[in-house]
Amino acid sequence: MVAVNDRSTLSCTAAAAGVLLAGGLEFAMQDGLQESGRGPLVTLVVLGTALAVGLVRRIPAASLGLVWLTAIGQAATATPFLLTQAAWAVIAFGLARWGDRAVLWASAASIVAGPVVAVVLIGNDLVWLDPPYASRNLFESTVDHLGLGWRIGAGLVFGVLLAMPWLGGLTLRISRRARIDLDRASRERARAEEVARMRAAQTRLARDVHDVVGHSLAVILAQAESGRYLPDDDPAALKSALATIATSARASLGDVREVLTATGDTTDDLDNLIDNLRAGGHEVVSGHDGTPRALPEPQRAAAYRVLQEMLTNAIRHGLRGGALTVRRIWSSDALQIEVRNGIEPAPGDRLSSPGSGSGLDGMRERLATVGGTLSTGVRGEVFVVTARIPLS
Structure with missing residues (x-):
């Protein structure tokens, strides 16, 4: 977008330089202008027109104001219109293309x-000089062919000459807005699909953990309940029950670790987790x-799951279309994972406050199991x- 803006600004600057050159040539070639004694006024008209063309991209409101100041100054000083002022068509295009709603x-x-x-001024002989600079009779006869009268015909010609480039600029403005909306909708859809995919993986994980742990806890609960009814003078039976509980707990812990380190459609490698996110269209x-x-x-399982949740929250609550930054810092005794994302400017899209949210609470609980923060x-x-x- 910056490159496009720069090209547009350079184009307007080049057009402004062309207006200055055309104005100088017009003044030099028209004896009527030179003999009229209005050389300084004509110079101001050319400068005002060139400046308006040069500013139409960066400051459209100032460009529109300069056009009106130039026209009013010409009317007040009886300075003739110049052929160079055909550049007003460029300004009309730029105002519709780049101006804000008020300028539009x-x-x-x-x-x-x-x-x-313009027609009022023409009709009052305020803008014409004697031939050869301009032929009023020729212009009058041309517009009179419209069959609508001198002033109405002149107004229509002048209005069409300005309206056509203005409509062209408006068309480009609307088409660009449509492209932006389409791109935004595409990014929103891709982000929703990525969040849905990551949430689906989390749901499958929760279901697998439930299945693995549910059976083991049922066995442990049954053995613990039966231990209440063992005779006090039979330590062997009590030891057997405790051994069964320990075996079931150990097996359950191993199964849970296996589930946590293998999800179905993603690997347990942090780099691959980031690469998968990039493959989904996100800038990381x-x-x-x-x-x-x-x-x-x-620690490996905790790092994977925590990073997955951090990226999920960044996608859901981060700035639309913004890049995510992931930094891993290895020290002698710990791994530190940092995720940064821009915040949406709209207050409704922000997290309620730093450190809030069930996702952050879940990450804290997972990290606490390995002594992390x-x-x-x-x-x-x-x-x-x-x-x-x-790491220990």
Whole structure:
């Protein structure tokens, strides 16, 4: 977008330079202008027109104001209209293409009011010089062919000459807005699909954990309940019940670890998790400090799940179309994972407050199982989540 704006500004600057050159040539070639004694006024008209063309991209309101000031000044000083002022068509295009809503409506009103003012001035002999600079009779006879009378015909010609480029600019403005809306809808759809995919993976994980743990807990509960009815003088039976409980708990813990380190459609590698997100159309900037190393199984599972949740929250609550930044910092005793994302400017799209939300609570609980911590905060318009996972 910046490159497009720069090209548009350069084009307007080049057009302004062309207006200055055309105005100089017109003055030099028209004896009537030179003999009229209005050289300084004509120079101001050319400068005002060139400046209006040059500003139409960056400051459309100022460009529209300069056009009206130039026209009013010509009327007040009886300075003739110049052929160079055909550049007003460029300004009409730019006002409709780049002006804000107020400028757009003001330029539309000017398309209607401008011809009326011009016809009044023409009819009052305020804008013509003697031949050879201009032939009023020729212009009158031309517009008279419209069959609508001198002033109405002149107004229609002048209005059409301004309205056509204005409509062209308006058409490009509408088509660009349509493309922006289409791109935004496409990004929203891709983000919704990514969130749905990640949530589906979390749902499958929860179901697998429920299935694995449910059976083991049922066995443990049955053994614990039966231990209440064992005779006090039979320690062997009590030890057997406790051994069964320990075996069931150990098997359950192993099964849970296996589920946590293998999800069905994603790998347990942090780099692949980030790559999968990029493949889904999201911009992710990643990097790491320190020397990466293999994590123990519980820490590995916690790192994977926490990063997955951090990315999910960043997609859901982050700035639309903004990049996510993932940083992994390896130290001698811990792995620190930091995720940054821009915050939507609309208050309704922000997280309620730093550190709130069930997703963040879930991450804190998961990290607590391995002795880790989670911190959150807002730095300017960036939301930062940092997870610290001890390596021991």
